[in-house]
Amino acid sequence: MQVTTLSFQNIHTHGxxxxxxxxxRHRTFIEQAKWDLPAADGMEFDQYDTPASRWVAVHEYGRILAGVRLTPTTHRCGIYSYMIRDAQKGLLDTIPKELLYGEAPVAPHVWESSRVFVCDDVPAAMRLRVQMQLIAEMVRAARDLGASSVLGLIPATSPRLARRVGLDCEAAGPVLDIGGSASVCVNISMATKMH
Known part of the structure; x- marks a missing residue:
């Protein structure tokens, strides 16, 4: 199993x-979850897939097992910044505005994680290992980018997993129904992971 953090600087070296x-992501979010998202040529993307973002991929023998996107909270592209903040500002009609307890942060030390997934065909016996690889690389990549915290919108059951693997994860908003799933915004502190 391999884990790779992709950027516009290195995607050409990874075929x-x-x-x-x-x-x-298309299979996970459009075909299986039935989310209404932009797509082309069987690929899912949105306005946050820009050169400012990074993508963590867990893969094996040419097959994607899991992934996550990291976006700086300071980035802007037209009217958009990052998904959680844009939802709070009412720019996204599929995510409720009241997803955070406070105002969405804009700071160089805070990054957003989004489009977190583990492919449904990952065998149960392998799933925890894949999740741990994904989380470990997300933390490493975020720290390398200067993040001291990561803000994410995740399934409401995920904070238990995060704590189980040693992440300091705290709810940053209420549990909401988003796209038919119970989801919650969390703040993940990188401080406990910095040595």
Whole structure:
């Protein structure tokens, strides 16, 4: 099993990995979850897939197993910044505005994680290992980018897993029904992971 953090600076060195990641997102979010998202050529993408973002891919033998996108909270592209903040500002009609207890942060030390997934065909016996690889690389990549915390919108059951693998994860908003799933915004502190 391999874990790779992709950026616009290095995607050319990883062959079809980035396109494969977007195809896996298409299967996960459009085909299976039935979310109404932009797509082209069997790949899911949105306005947050810009050169400012990074993508973590867990893969094995050319197959994507899991992924996550990291976006700086300071980034802007037209009217958009990052998904959680834009939802709070009412720019996204599929995510409720009241997803955070406070105002969405804009700071160089805070990054957003989004489009977190583990492919449904990952065997149960392998799932925890894949999740741990994904989380470990997300933490490493975020720290390398200067993040002291990561803000994410995740399934409401995920904070238990995060604590189980040693992440300091705290609810940053109420549990909401988003796209038919119970979801919650969390703040993940990188401080306990910094040595």
């Amino acid at each position: 079809p990995l980035f396109a494969d990641l977007l195809r896996a």
